[in-house]
Amino acid sequence: MVIRLFxxxxxxxxxxxxxxxxxxxxxSLPAFPxxxxxxxxxxxxxxxxxxxxxxxxxxLKHTSAGLTLNENADPxxxxxxxxxxxxxxxxxxxxEHDDEGSDDMPAHAKSTLAGASxxxxxxxxxxxxxxxxxxxxxxFRNRGGSRKLVMTVWSA
Amino acid sequence: MVIRLFxxxxxxxxxxxxxxxxxxxxxSLPAFPxxxxxxxxxxxxxxxxxxxxxxxxxxLKHTSAGLTLNENADPxxxxxxxxxxxxxxxxxxxxEHDDEGSDDMPAHAKSTLAGASxxxxxxxxxxxxxxxxxxxxxxFRNRGGSRKLVMTVWSA
Amino acid sequence: MVIRLFxxxxxxxxxxxxxxxxxxxxxSLPAFPxxxxxxxxxxxxxxxxxxxxxxxxxxLKHTSAGLTLNENADPxxxxxxxxxxxxxxxxxxxxEHDDEGSDDMPAHAKSTLAGASxxxxxxxxxxxxxxxxxxxxxxFRNRGGSRKLVMTVWSA
Numbered sequence: 001m002v003i004r005l006f007x008x009x010x011x012x013x014x015x016x017x018x019x020x021x022x023x024x025x026x027x028s029l030p031a032f033p034x035x036x037x038x039x040x041x042x043x044x045x046x047x048x049x050x051x052x053x054x055x056x057x058x059x060l061k062h063t064s065a066g067l068t069l070n071e072n073a074d075p076x077x078x079x080x081x082x083x084x085x086x087x088x089x090x091x092x093x094x095x096e097h098d099d100e101g102s103d104d105m106p107a108h109a110k111s112t113l114a115g116a117s118x119x120x121x122x123x124x125x126x127x128x129x130x131x132x133x134x135x136x137x138x139x140f141r142n143r144g145g146s147r148k149l150v151m152t153v154w155s156a
Numbered sequence: 157m158v159i160r161l162f163x164x165x166x167x168x169x170x171x172x173x174x175x176x177x178x179x180x181x182x183x184s185l186p187a188f189p190x191x192x193x194x195x196x197x198x199x200x201x202x203x204x205x206x207x208x209x210x211x212x213x214x215x216l217k218h219t220s221a222g223l224t225l226n227e228n229a230d231p232x233x234x235x236x237x238x239x240x241x242x243x244x245x246x247x248x249x250x251x252e253h254d255d256e257g258s259d260d261m262p263a264h265a266k267s268t269l270a271g272a273s274x275x276x277x278x279x280x281x282x283x284x285x286x287x288x289x290x291x292x293x294x295x296f297r298n299r300g301g302s303r304k305l306v307m308t309v310w311s312a
Numbered sequence: 313m314v315i316r317l318f319x320x321x322x323x324x325x326x327x328x329x330x331x332x333x334x335x336x337x338x339x340s341l342p343a344f345p346x347x348x349x350x351x352x353x354x355x356x357x358x359x360x361x362x363x364x365x366x367x368x369x370x371x372l373k374h375t376s377a378g379l380t381l382n383e384n385a386d387p388x389x390x391x392x393x394x395x396x397x398x399x400x401x402x403x404x405x406x407x408e409h410d411d412e413g414s415d416d417m418p419a420h421a422k423s424t425l426a427g428a429s430x431x432x433x434x435x436x437x438x439x440x441x442x443x444x445x446x447x448x449x450x451x452f453r454n455r456g457g458s459r460k461l462v463m464t465v466w467s468a
Binding site for chain 3: 312
Binding site: 080113114 | 333336338371375400409421423425427429431460467468
């Protein structure tokens, strides 16, 4: 489900036809199992027509998941990333915040390590990422459920 | 103390009343003890009237502290985060950069791990964060003192 | 080599002389050895004239390197950061993704931990960083080669 929050779009002086705009919408990602997941396609499906020169911001409204950019080809990268993050923030440790299970507090810490938002340049109407870069959802909970994400596109 | 650096605000074609603006100010946070601290209220107190659709950027001008988003309700999350970060970058280790004490080099590393800036969407005149998200100052030094922060708000 | 992608620059109502603009270019960084490197000077050399109030975004188009802000004076900070990151994501570990050598998968993980982009406020025509902040390229591969970076500057 997509809620279009705002669409500000102004056409300026006819002889120049330069557009300023900011577009914002909120989407719900499908529930993913714990792990790292390539979501570039899902994001692109929800994007508006992109400007010739602008920025895309993705913002996850959660504290036990993250967004990151990483390798978009070999699935073993996602597998190894899950193992590495589990080694950096192990579950078999005493935490004060443990009411929701042993995966909860590590998920909060991993969210701070990976970050919950991404800012990507837009050029010639496309996301200007490297050949091997893909957008990852980092699902750090065993059952995180659907995750909400705010996307903002602007040009100047 | 707040230094208002700039306030660019332009009203365009009367019949549309669309505003473009960028607002920037520098604030000083009070000195916090080492640890993770919820500062959403402090940030909101210094914000200008927010646009219907825009972005807020927070930028810490320091290399031994950080900014992150995490759980805004249970204080034990902040307590556990401090323990987790100390385990990831322990002080009882030999560092070349140690003139300012054993907490100094780990603080630099933690700052790179957590990051020193945040970009948050603004929607309907409010910060569009998730229900459980709060803005944290990560104070990685034992005596970090007051920290300077640049906030920038823009709409298009 | 610099490819100027776009230059949108509009002078508005003469009596106010306010400029809205977004500038975007792609640069290639020289090849650096594995480690943390201060690149503030290289970045500044490629910047256009900066606005009175705006933002600079730096975006690395790679998944085995990173960008971060850290201490710009003492080179031992960069040395210690390399050791710390190697301890957090050790190479002597079994990884599924290992076709390109033992430094490859750790490099991907470190890229997610450090992040691949930076957003820095621009004030009074300069980067508004702290006295001790510098821009680092984090080269996580043994032979990463030249790295591509998209820089975007905007004001509103």
